[in-house]
Amino acid sequence: MKSKHSRSLIAISTSALALPGIAQADAPPTAPTLSYKISNYQEDDLTREQVPFGELGRYDIDVHQFQYVAPLGRDFALFIDANHEDMSGASPWFSTANAAGEPVINMSGASGIRDERSELSIGTRYYSQNGNFGGAVGYSEENDYRATYANLSGSRNFNNDLTTVTLGFSHSADDIFPTDAELFNRVQNEDKRATSLAVSLSQVINRVATFQTALSITEQSGFLSDPYKLQDSRPDNKTQIAFSNSLRYFFIEADGALQANYRYYHDDFGISSHTLDLSWFQNINRSFQVAPMLRYYSQSAADFYTNIDDFLKPLTEPQSSDYRLSAFGAFSGGINLIADFGDWTATLTAERYVANEKYSVYAVNQPSPALVQFVRLSLGVDYSF
Amino acid sequence: MGIIRLTVLALIALTALTSCTQVRPWERGYLAREEMAWDSDVLERQLNDHIFFSKEASSGGNSAAGGGCGCN
Numbered sequence: 001m002k003s004k005h006s007r008s009l010i011a012i013s014t015s016a017l018a019l020p021g022i023a024q025a026d027a028p029p030t031a032p033t034l035s036y037k038i039s040n041y042q043e044d045d046l047t048r049e050q051v052p053f054g055e056l057g058r059y060d061i062d063v064h065q066f067q068y069v070a071p072l073g074r075d076f077a078l079f080i081d082a083n084h085e086d087m088s089g090a091s092p093w094f095s096t097a098n099a100a101g102e103p104v105i106n107m108s109g110a111s112g113i114r115d116e117r118s119e120l121s122i123g124t125r126y127y128s129q130n131g132n133f134g135g136a137v138g139y140s141e142e143n144d145y146r147a148t149y150a151n152l153s154g155s156r157n158f159n160n161d162l163t164t165v166t167l168g169f170s171h172s173a174d175d176i177f178p179t180d181a182e183l184f185n186r187v188q189n190e191d192k193r194a195t196s197l198a199v200s201l202s203q204v205i206n207r208v209a210t211f212q213t214a215l216s217i218t219e220q221s222g223f224l225s226d227p228y229k230l231q232d233s234r235p236d237n238k239t240q241i242a243f244s245n246s247l248r249y250f251f252i253e254a255d256g257a258l259q260a261n262y263r264y265y266h267d268d269f270g271i272s273s274h275t276l277d278l279s280w281f282q283n284i285n286r287s288f289q290v291a292p293m294l295r296y297y298s299q300s301a302a303d304f305y306t307n308i309d310d311f312l313k314p315l316t317e318p319q320s321s322d323y324r325l326s327a328f329g330a331f332s333g334g335i336n337l338i339a340d341f342g343d344w345t346a347t348l349t350a351e352r353y354v355a356n357e358k359y360s361v362y363a364v365n366q367p368s369p370a371l372v373q374f375v376r377l378s379l380g381v382d383y384s385f
Numbered sequence: 386m387g388i389i390r391l392t393v394l395a396l397i398a399l400t401a402l403t404s405c406t407q408v409r410p411w412e413r414g415y416l417a418r419e420e421m422a423w424d425s426d427v428l429e430r431q432l433n434d435h436i437f438f439s440k441e442a443s444s445g446g447n448s449a450a451g452g453g454c455g456c457n
């Protein structure tokens with residue numbers, strides 16, 4: 001978020017240029033901005049009923065995000081993003097049946113997992129009178145995973161700048177080298193590729209409303225299984241399609257804005273999902289904003305999902321007890337408090353996420369005992385020079 | 386495929402809207418406000434994308450994907 005000073009400049013220039021904007025702002029930044037956000041993400045412990053033996057604690061993650069955005073001459077902008085994560089905890093390793101025949105979870109390692117992830121990406125964008133074009137390259141490294149990626153996107157405005165079409169492309173080449181591979185008979189070195197294409201169209205409806213519709217297609221290939229799960233074998237190709245619609249509506253009398261986003265998703269693992277998220281940005285005065293949010297998500301199960309691993313089934317056949325491939329629903333709610341002190345902006349965010357098979361709009365034939373609940377707290381600060 | 390049909394219908398509806406909408410440049414003050422942006426807090430959006438990518442099976446949407454991670 002930018003300072004009031006730069007907000008005003010952007011408002012004036014945007015109004016004058018009459019650009020609706022879509023994925024990126026339609027004018028280069030007027031001043032350099034440095035942003036930092038620190039977050040803690042904590043998953044709820046599982047119960048002894050869900051995990052008869054071993055660790056109950058799940059992931060606890062600290063995330064540090066940095067971003068530097070600056071003008072480069074009159075028509076270009078520079079973007080630098082750096083992230084660092086510290087992770088500790090445990091994750092489901094395999095699933096068995098208890099005496100009553102119900103699925104129970106066995107967690108990874110007695111002492112849990114410790115990992116770090118560092119990521120750096122650098123990008124630039126050129127802004128013209130009727131659109132923009134840019135790209136970025138990035139690199140992410142963990143103890144057992146490395147990703148190198150690049151993306152390009154361009155937008156063009158039409159119809160007196162009331163309509164914008166954007167096209168985006170990205171490619172990621174990832175290497176997987178699990179820890180303790182020999183000890184646990186895991187794969188030692190595998191790779192994965194993901195190529196994605198996205199197109200979106202945004203339209204100004206009237207002086208207080210804009211709408212955007214978008215379609216993205218992603219092709220993944222290579223090692224798509226989870227190397228840390230004992231009995232996990234997934235197809236080595238996946239096509240993902242996501243169809244998104246977004247609305248922004250400003251309520252003048254309430255002095256607040258509604259952000260509404262809906263996404264339908266489908267992939268050829270057999271998973272479909274609906275995601276709806278709503279945020280209300282209430283302006284309290286010139287310096288403070290309160291923004292509550294609510295999100296609902298529901299997915300169907302992958303064709304090969306099982307909630308009790310079958311150790312007699314050969315790994316040449318697709319199978320997984322990963323809870324993320326099960327049918328479930330999830331609600332999350334949160335609040336953002338945004339304070340604008342001129343050149344400084346501070347944002348405090350609290351979010352609670354609860355997944356449960358009872359919240360699913362899809363049929364749940366095999367509920368997972370490992371669905372996740374978490375709390376996330378963030379504090380972000382922006383400074384415009 | 387249903388999703389393609391839905392997209393085409395949405396595009397036709399939006400194209401129809403383009404012919405009837407006229408919002409003058411000086412009437413676009415509300416549209417230019419930060420809370421009306423498609424991506425009003427980039428770091429928050431990136432963090433959310435990363436968390437949901439690692440806890441749910443779905444990803445993708447308005448833009449092309451970035452790099453992967455060992456979280457999913």
